[in-house]
Amino acid sequence: MTSKNRQSDSKDRDPILHVEDESSTQVIGVNGQEHHSPVEATVGVQKDTANETDLGLTIRRLRESRQLSLKEVAARSGLTQSFLSQVERNLTSPSVASLRKVAQAFGVPLTELFQGPVIPENRVVRRAERRQLIHPSRQWRDYLLTPSLTGKLQVILSVIEPGGGSGEEPYAHDSDEECVVILHGRLDFWVGPNQYLLEEGDSIVFESRIPHRNRNPGPEQAEVLWITTPPSY
Incomplete structure (x- = not known):
């Protein structure tokens, strides 16, 4: 196939909507055509002991600084003590929804779990100064691209394996609007009951209060930009 033909095929490709059943994923194109692909296996949890990515230690320090027991955090968050203990020891990989519950139990935004120095209020965030949240299983990494946690706009770069x-x-948060842009790779994205397959260059806009979730179907690493206003992640 020539380069010209490949470009033509890319332009003609329809955005698609996924509807899952137990054995396969049914993909419905805008033109009504159906495609099927097998449901992919869930990636197993891998323990990460790197100090610079110690999410569990960050959570434990926040808990201890507030003089809270695991039992008290469990009561506030609706999560179990055993699960919280495993999170603090990096033995399990909490979902974004679970991390939000932990942050809410501490009375802080999720970005408080990001690691790295707090940048003085200015316009520029240097690449080496980005605050980051790295999941223990290394399935995703979040980088905060905006300098302030109290401004009117929040931009996060995610790298998802x-x-x-x-x-x-699914999780939701108290922002008016959110825009997600796929910089590289692909992302299955659910907003409410709807599922979309977003590919490189695609974007989606929705109300952050609507429950949503995402997953990288592969085969490549996905780079995703999240723009939220006002900040509430």
Whole structure:
């Protein structure tokens, strides 16, 4: 196939909507055509002991700084003590929904779990100064691109490995609007009851209060830009 033909095929490709059943994923194109692909296996949890990515230690320090026991955090968050203990020891990989519950139990935004120095209020965030949240299983990494946690706009760059994503439980947050842009790779994206396959260059806009989740179906690493206003992640 020539380069010209490939470009033509790319332009003619329809955006698609996924509807899942137990054995396969039914993909419905805008033109009404159906495609089927097998449901992919869930990626297993891998323990990460790197100090610079110690999410569990960050959570434990926040808990101890507030003089809270695991039992008290469990009561506030609706999560179990055993699960929270495993999270603090990096033995399990919490979903975004679970991390939000933990942050809410501490009375802080999820970005408080990002690691790295707090940048003085200015316009520029240097690449080496980005605050980051790295999941223990290394299935995704979030980088905060905006300098302030209290401004009117929040921009986050996510790098999501094949099979990685926010988790099976949808989450929502108190922002008016959110725009997601796929810089590289692909992303299965659920907003409410609807599922979309977003490919490189695609974007989606929705109300952040609608439960949503995502997963990288592979085969490549996905790079995703999240723009939220006002900040509430």
